[in-house]
Amino acid sequence: QVQLVESGGGLVQAGDSLRLSCAASGRTFTFYAMAWFRQAPGKEREFVATINRIGSSTDYTNSVKGRFTISRDNAKNTVYLQMNSLKPEDTAVYYCAAGRRSNTRSQNDYDNWGHGTQVTVSS
DSSP, rough: EEEEEEEEEEEETTTTTTEEEEEEEEGGGGEEEEEEEOTTTTTEEEEEEEOOTTOOOOOEEGGGGTEEEEEEETTEEEEEEOSSSGGEEEEEEEEEEEEEESSSGGGOOOEEEEEEEEEEEOO
């Protein structure tokens, strides 16, 4: 098991940037592929981005490509989500997740989750 704690959320205006962080503790961080998911009010949780164990491969949902960047620092046991050009439709609770399978968008492949951090983008 790995414990995950997200931070960096907040209230911003459209066009602004935020960087989310997810600090991991417990089992070896490099055992895990990492991902970000989000859940908007009244909607199901959806995939945002994922990165493999060594940071050499990433994948993004279409709506954030070119605006969001996922990265990881294995020396700091931390994964990041840099979010630029934020839009009101990016408003959601953002969750960090860890799993043993790389390059997957399925929530079922991630068995460690953080509690989430709220991102609110005003128009």
